[in-house]
Amino acid sequence: MKHDYLDRTFGLAGRVALVTGAARGLGYAIAQALGRAGAQVVINDLSADACEAACERLAQESIKAHGAPFDVADGRAVAEAVARLEDAGLAIDVLVSNAGNQNRKPVVEMSPAEWQALQNVHVNGAFHCARAVLPGMGKRGFGRIVLMSSVAGQATMPNIAAYATAKGAIAAFARALAVEHGASGITCNALAPGFVRTDFTQGLQENPQFQSFLSTAVPAGRWAAPEDIAPAVVYLASPGASFVNGHVLAIDGGLLARM
Numbered sequence: 001m002k003h004d005y006l007d008r009t010f011g012l013a014g015r016v017a018l019v020t021g022a023a024r025g026l027g028y029a030i031a032q033a034l035g036r037a038g039a040q041v042v043i044n045d046l047s048a049d050a051c052e053a054a055c056e057r058l059a060q061e062s063i064k065a066h067g068a069p070f071d072v073a074d075g076r077a078v079a080e081a082v083a084r085l086e087d088a089g090l091a092i093d094v095l096v097s098n099a100g101n102q103n104r105k106p107v108v109e110m111s112p113a114e115w116q117a118l119q120n121v122h123v124n125g126a127f128h129c130a131r132a133v134l135p136g137m138g139k140r141g142f143g144r145i146v147l148m149s150s151v152a153g154q155a156t157m158p159n160i161a162a163y164a165t166a167k168g169a170i171a172a173f174a175r176a177l178a179v180e181h182g183a184s185g186i187t188c189n190a191l192a193p194g195f196v197r198t199d200f201t202q203g204l205q206e207n208p209q210f211q212s213f214l215s216t217a218v219p220a221g222r223w224a225a226p227e228d229i230a231p232a233v234v235y236l237a238s239p240g241a242s243f244v245n246g247h248v249l250a251i252d253g254g255l256l257a258r259m
Contacts, residue, residue: 019031
């Protein structure tokens with residue numbers, strides 16, 4: 001009886017989940033968690049080889065995975081990739097917009113092209129992906145969209161203005177999609193992770209001053225692991241979260257709670 005309840009409430013059997021930026025790090029952990037919950041997963045990244053390698057790793061756990069290499073900043077490439085997946089019988093039920101980049105510089109030292117490069121991946125990438133999957137979700141009367149924001153979109157620090165701006169926009173975009181599409185059986189929420197130990201944050205991990213800051217600023221007293229974030233995506237994609245819509249969930253070890 002207990003397992004039946006868990007499967008009905010949190011299971012994803014029969015669903016197809018597209019995770020962008022999923023060949024490694026947080027994206028891979030999210031795809032793995034969705035697969036373990038029963039979904040077929042579509043692994044996106046820039047490199048076809050990286051997608052294939054990630055799919056092979058997931059196959060070792062008997063997770064059905066498919067590679068879909070494309071640049072999320074290229075709207076045409078995104079639309080064509082989603083159309084190919086649908087033609088192959090892989091209509092997207094769950095979108096996790098996770099692909100991202102970083103460029104730590106003061107605003108006055110950042111060129112307009114560098115600024116735009118971050119917005120293109122984070123903000124435009126989420127727009128292109130959502131725009132591509134929403135019509136199909138609407139026709140089927142079901143969809144789950146999870147966008148990756150950040151605590152940096154709510155409380156920032158020096159030299160990440162472009163990133164913080166993008167992540168703040170992502171949170172607003174999630175709320176807008178929730179309002180526009182909630183009546184169609186589609187939910188859209190955002191996650192705001194704190195500091196996660198991945199290749200993306202390697203520079204901060206090697207900075208003694210930042211390590212000292214993190215140990216006192218985060219009540220949990222540690223970095224997050226990708227596996228600390230991924231279960232929340234499973235929840236938001238699940239039947240149990242059908243009435244959670246337009247929410248930004250901070251997973252930060254208590255960072256934003258500290259004065």
